[in-house]
């Protein structure tokens with residue numbers, strides 16, 4: 001999520017214990033790009049349907065999105081996340097040291113593919129092709145998403161809202177990918193997420 005993701009939790013008490021621990025780590029690191037609470041709840045919902053399966057994430061950050069998923073999916077679900085920043089990767093790996101089903105890797109997002117295909121793939125730090133200078137978006141059928149699996153892409157401005165581009169080739173790529181059924185979910189007036197299921 002964009003700037004302000006971590007601080008959006010200020011004053012929220014009714015959070016899963018592990019989410020609070022990850023938020024504390026983010027605060028200590030001065031990292032304010034954690035997934036917003038609305039996105040965390042969406043990840044939790046999606047992960048709850050993946051018990052015993054496999055989840056992948058690009059861009060671990062300080063592990064906030066990851067704990068939303070872990071808390072919902074439980075210990076039988078394999079979760080692999082990759083983070084480019086070595087310090088954040090190490091810090092997050094430490095947070096999950098007691099969770100043998102969680103692996104946090106340090107490296108570029110492209111390295112996650114070797115651990116796929118995933119039943120749930122969360123693209124939050126590479127792979128969606130969203131920002132200028134990014135690599136092109138990944139192809140979910142190329143070893144990334146299992147048949148029937150779900151891909152989630154955070155951090156879009158809701159279509160039609162101020163700031164949303166009139167023509168958005170990245171949004172079009174994901175909404176129109178022939179192997180996916182994808183829709184845009186508006187999580188707040190300023191935040192939308194694309195969720196797609198692989199059907200071919």
Ligand SMILES: C[S@@+](CC[C@H](N)C(=O)[O-])C[C@H]1O[C@@H](n2cnc3c(N)ncnc32)[C@H](O)[C@@H]1O
Pocket residue numbers: 001002033034035058059060061062063064065066082083084085088107108109110124125126
């Ligand atoms: C929006 S934050 C992730 C937030 C996190 N997923 C959460 O839910 O709290 C994006 C993260 O992606 C990482 N990142 C940026 N480029 C990357 C790349 N090429 N490969 C892997 N991670 C990358 C950044 O260092 C940053 O920690």
